[in-house]
Amino acid sequence: MLGQASIFLVEDEVLIRMMLADMVEELGHRVVAEACNIRDAQVLAETMFFDIAILDINIAGSSIAPVATIIARRGLPFIFVSGYGLASRPEEFIERPALQKPVSISILGETINAIIATSSRADDSSPNIQ
Structure with missing residues (x-):
C-alpha cells in the first residue's frame, strides 16, 4: 500500500455499501463520507475533503453523472463501480477507472493504489513554491 x-x-x-x-x-x-442518493x-461532493471517490x-435509477461532474470540477479522482456493465458509465467520464460488481478486494486495492501513485507523482512534479 502506498x-x-x-x-x-x-x-x-446498503449491503453493497457496507461491503465496499x-x-x-x-x-x-x-x-x-457515504451517500445513498444523488x-x-x-x-457531500461539494463540501467534504476526500482523496478518492467510489461512485x-x-x-x-439515476445517473451518477452530476456527482462525478462536481468531483471532476474539484480536480479529485474517482472510480466507478457498476453491476449493470461498464458501458453505462457516463460518456464524458469514459476515461475514468471503472470496476464491475462484485468488486474483488485485490482489484479495488490495485485501483486505489494506482490513483494514489499517480497523485503522488503529480505532487512530486509540482514546483515547490515557498
Whole structure:
C-alpha cells in the first residue's frame, strides 16, 4: 500500500455499501463520507475533503453523472463501480477507472493504489513554491 486515502463512497444498496466500506478499511484506507442518493451525494461532493471517490454508476435509477461532474470540477479522482456493465458509465467520464460488481478486494486495492501513485507523482512534479 502506498498510503492511506480518505474515501467518499456513493452506493444506494446498503449491503453493497457496507461491503465496499469494509473492503476500503481492510485495505488500510478510511471512508470519510457515504451517500445513498444523488442529492446527498452532490452536497457531500461539494463540501467534504476526500482523496478518492467510489461512485456507483446507477443510484436508484439515476445517473451518477452530476456527482462525478462536481468531483471532476474539484480536480479529485474517482472510480466507478457498476453491476449493470461498464458501458453505462457516463460518456464524458469514459476515461475514468471503472470496476464491475462484485468488486474483488485485490482489484479495488490495485485501483486505489494506482490513483494514489499517480497523485503522488503529480505532487512530486509540482514546483515547490515557498
